[in-house]
Amino acid sequence: MxxxxxxxxxxxTYGVPMIREQFPDYEEIIAAAMxxxxxxxxxxxxxxxxxxxxxxxxxLFIPGEEIADRxxxxxxxxxxxxxxxxxxxxxxxxxxxxxxxxxxxxxLDEYFTAKIGCPADQMTMERWLRLPEYALxxxxxxxxxxxxxxxxxxxxxxxxxxxxxxxxxxxAGRLLLMSQSGQYNYQRCLKHGETGAAQLxxxxxxxxxxxxxxxxxxxxxxxxxxxxxxxxALPGGEDLGRSLEWLLTTENGxxxxxxxxxxxxxxxxxxxxxLQEQGLTEAVCGDLEKHAYSVNDGIKDGEVRNLHVLYCxx
Numbered sequence: 001m002x003x004x005x006x007x008x009x010x011x012x013t014y015g016v017p018m019i020r021e022q023f024p025d026y027e028e029i030i031a032a033a034m035x036x037x038x039x040x041x042x043x044x045x046x047x048x049x050x051x052x053x054x055x056x057x058x059x060l061f062i063p064g065e066e067i068a069d070r071x072x073x074x075x076x077x078x079x080x081x082x083x084x085x086x087x088x089x090x091x092x093x094x095x096x097x098x099x100x101x102x103x104x105x106x107x108l109d110e111y112f113t114a115k116i117g118c119p120a121d122q123m124t125m126e127r128w129l130r131l132p133e134y135a136l137x138x139x140x141x142x143x144x145x146x147x148x149x150x151x152x153x154x155x156x157x158x159x160x161x162x163x164x165x166x167x168x169x170x171x172a173g174r175l176l177l178m179s180q181s182g183q184y185n186y187q188r189c190l191k192h193g194e195t196g197a198a199q200l201x202x203x204x205x206x207x208x209x210x211x212x213x214x215x216x217x218x219x220x221x222x223x224x225x226x227x228x229x230x231x232x233a234l235p236g237g238e239d240l241g242r243s244l245e246w247l248l249t250t251e252n253g254x255x256x257x258x259x260x261x262x263x264x265x266x267x268x269x270x271x272x273x274x275l276q277e278q279g280l281t282e283a284v285c286g287d288l289e290k291h292a293y294s295v296n297d298g299i300k301d302g303e304v305r306n307l308h309v310l311y312c313x314x
Contacts (some may be wrong), residue, residue, distance in 0.1 A: 003040020003054065004143055006088060010056040011145050014083045022079050026068060030076075031061040031152035035142030036102055036115070042141050042222060044229050056087035057103030058145065061152045064109060077105045112155055115139040120155035125304060128166035129312050133211060136162075137220035137230075165299045166312075167215055168280065172296035173313035174212035175271070179288035181205040182264035187257075195252040202252070205264055206244045208313070209271070213240060216274045236270075243267060 001009075011032050019027055039045040040054065060076060062068040068076075081104075085092045109119040116123070116131055116139050140156045147153045182205030189198035207224075210231065214221040217234045221227050228245065231237040243263055250256050268288050275281040281294040292309060299305035 001088060002043060003038070003045045004034055004043055006056055006090065007034035007040070007058045008143070008145055010083075010087050011058045013087070015058055015060075016146075018079055018083065023072075023076060026062070026072060026076075028148045029063060029067060029151070031147040031149070032145040033059050033061065033142055033147070033152060034145070035059060035140075037138060038102060039226065041138070042226055042230065044226050054090070055093045055103070056090050057092065059103055059111075060105045061108050061111065061147075062105065063149075063151055064107060068107075073105060073107070080104050108151060108155060112139060112159075116159070120158045123158065125163065125166065125301070128163055129169055129304070129307075133170075133214065133220045134223040137222040140220070141222070162218070165301045165304045167218070168295050168299045169304055169307065169309075170312040171212055171215045171280070172292045173310045174208045174215065175275075175288050175292035175295060176309055177208040177313060178205055178212060178268065178271070179292065181208065182261075183268060183288060186264065187261055190252060190257050198252045198257075202247050202260065202264075206248055209240075209244060209267060211313075212271060213237070213274075216271070216278065240267070240270070 011034075015032055019030055019032075023030065035041055036059065038054075045054070060080065062073060062076065065073075083092075112118070112120045116135055117127060118124075120139075136159060140159050144152060144156070181201045186198055186201040186205065189195075189201055210227050211221050213231070213234065217237075219230075219234060222230050228241050231241045231244075243266075247260055247263060250260065252260065265286070269286060271288065272281070272286065272291055275291055275295065280298065281291045282297075283290040283294040285291075296305060296309050
């Protein structure tokens, strides 16, 4: 049983009757979900990942105090705390997990402020440009079990739809770094005899390719340790993942160096095809740097367009 399956079963067994019997006046505004931190919220958990911060539980979301006052929130928290401590062979945690509360009762605005720095409906262009992609992924992952008023779903939908100018700015930076690391610096490092630096260049190429591919698929790349797992769910992601893993895990000696370079060029060509299919570039060449600037030139907001092309990337 996965963490998402466990959460849904725990919700249906204990959460649904708790809300119906103890909070009937609020039944139409309380949302339930499994979302946030942890591999289980992505559906990536396994036996290894259950060695910490894994428990039967779910998240309850309520609106602000003007609708659900403090006493209601307190009573809801107390009712949640009294739910059975063991379910399907798993026990509730006695201590807060690493990173703080993951399950229980949350006010919508406070929850999203903790994840992205503000309520979902107060996202500014600056936040869209600067927030790490893994933070956005964590804010919209998992599964919503119940949301009769649609308040949680509305917040998630806002965050799932990155403004096109922000997507272009992020993508332009990733493409430029792909060009620098894979199409240019990888071979130069090898010519200098610096195989370690060459592997760092390959790693930079892989990291930025991953991010660019997620952006091209209008998805957010999760925290790095889950990025390859999440990649498999995207169209063409499984094949791309095999190539990227090969680049990371093979040596840079004379027998493979040329093959690795041409692998990077092949990936660059695939990315250019995707850019052209989406009408994101007007460049006609195999140089990702030129495509990066073409993507940036297509940004409509002049202030965003004139920011440094690497403004959004580390």
